[in-house]
Amino acid sequence: MPIAVTEFSPVEQTAFLTAYARALDNRAPTPILTDEFSERVVGLIDYDFAGLRIPANVVRQTALRAKMLDQRVRDYVAAHPDAVIVDLGAGLNEPLARVRPPAGVDWYSIDLPRVIALRGALLPEVAAEHAVAADLTAPDWAAGIPVGRPTMVIADGLFAFLSQAQVVELIGAAIDHFGTGELTFNDYGKVGALSSLGMKLAPRGMFSLLRQVWANPGFSDPHTPERWDLRLRLVEQACLAHAAEVDAFPGPARAATRVAGRFKALAGRARVLRYKF
Numbered sequence: 006m007p008i009a010v011t012e013f014s015p016v017e018q019t020a021f022l023t024a025y026a027r028a029l030d031n032r033a034p035t036p037i038l039t040d041e042f043s044e045r046v047v048g049l050i051d052y053d054f055a056g057l058r059i060p061a062n063v064v065r066q067t068a069l070r071a072k073m074l075d076q077r078v079r080d081y082v083a084a085h086p087d088a089v090i091v092d093l094g095a096g097l098n099e100p101l102a103r104v105r106p107p108a109g110v111d112w113y114s115i116d117l118p119r120v121i122a123l124r125g126a127l128l129p130e131v132a133a134e135h136a137v138a139a140d141l142t143a144p145d146w147a148a149g150i151p152v153g154r155p156t157m158v159i160a161d162g163l164f165a166f167l168s169q170a171q172v173v174e175l176i177g178a179a180i181d182h183f184g185t186g187e188l189t190f191n192d193y194g195k196v197g198a199l200s201s202l203g204m205k206l207a208p209r210g211m212f213s214l215l216r217q218v219w220a221n222p223g224f225s226d227p228h229t230p231e232r233w234d235l236r237l238r239l240v241e242q243a244c245l246a247h248a249a250e251v252d253a254f255p256g257p258a259r260a261a262t263r264v265a266g267r268f269k270a271l272a273g274r275a276r277v278l279r280y281k282f
């Protein structure tokens with residue numbers, strides 16, 4: 006019997022949004038990510054997923070950014086087989102199953118207590134994975150995570166739901182705790198007036214959910230986080246519009262994405278940013 010999630014807050018429900026987007030990608034004739042796990046998870050939850058009305062471009066973006074983040078984690082653990090991976094706002098995502106890190110890697114998946122409890126009910130136990138129930142805006146979320154090992158902190162879809170001040174504090178707390186490592190996250194650039202208006206006017210579906218919880222105005226210049234915390238150094242900006250996978254998008258989407266990719270401001274609206282600290 007599917008698990009009831011009626012008590013989930015709007016911000017917790019955003020985990021259903023990205024999981025369903027990955028499941029929809031998995032159903033496509035040529036999936037970008039191929040994440041059967043999300044498909045299974047969605048089938049086990051009693052939620053009106055279809056009511057989210059996720060547009061095809063959001064499905065593609067969600068799958069592609071996950072694939073791009075996975076690749077960066079794969080590269081990191083190949084270079085550091087004893088790494089600690091810290092997934093902030095892990096939701097119901099299971100990149101560990103896609104990345105398949107070496108045996109020496111420890112993987113910490115952090116989210117709010119209700120989401121972590123649901124993960125526990127849905128996900129098979131994996132020795133390398135440690136689930137942490139914590140509010141990432143509280144001071145001591147990192148307390149139990151080991152230090153002194155190569156560390157990669159990732160966040161897929163989290164920062165939009167925190168204010169800029171909370172993101173700055175969270176990044177600072179991660180650097181204070183881990184000392185050195187990498188931080189990689191997906192980013193939407195600066196949220197424009199049109200996107201805000203679209204969210205405001207949406208009568209239902211994913212945008213009316215997002216309207217309730219979107220808290221971050223975003224930024225255009227990828228160097229901005231370096232000014233938040235002087236210990237950060239930008240090492241990569243990878244725009245989704247420039248990814249090879251775009252060649253396999255359906256015709257009109259491929260053309261529109263390639264055109265967007267020629268304009269810095271448009272390309273920067275869907276990107277993966279990577280920093281060293």
Ligand SMILES: C[S@@+](CC[C@H](N)C(=O)[O-])C[C@H]1O[C@@H](n2cnc3c(N)ncnc32)[C@H](O)[C@@H]1O
Pocket residue numbers: 016017018019020022023024093094095096097098115116117120139140141142160161162163166
């Ligand atoms: C859009 S979902 C992304 C989930 C997952 N990373 C994915 O790609 O499917 C955002 C996640 O951030 C979590 N989140 C939001 N605010 C949080 C906070 N203050 N502390 C911990 N997790 C939080 C939500 O519960 C949700 O699971």
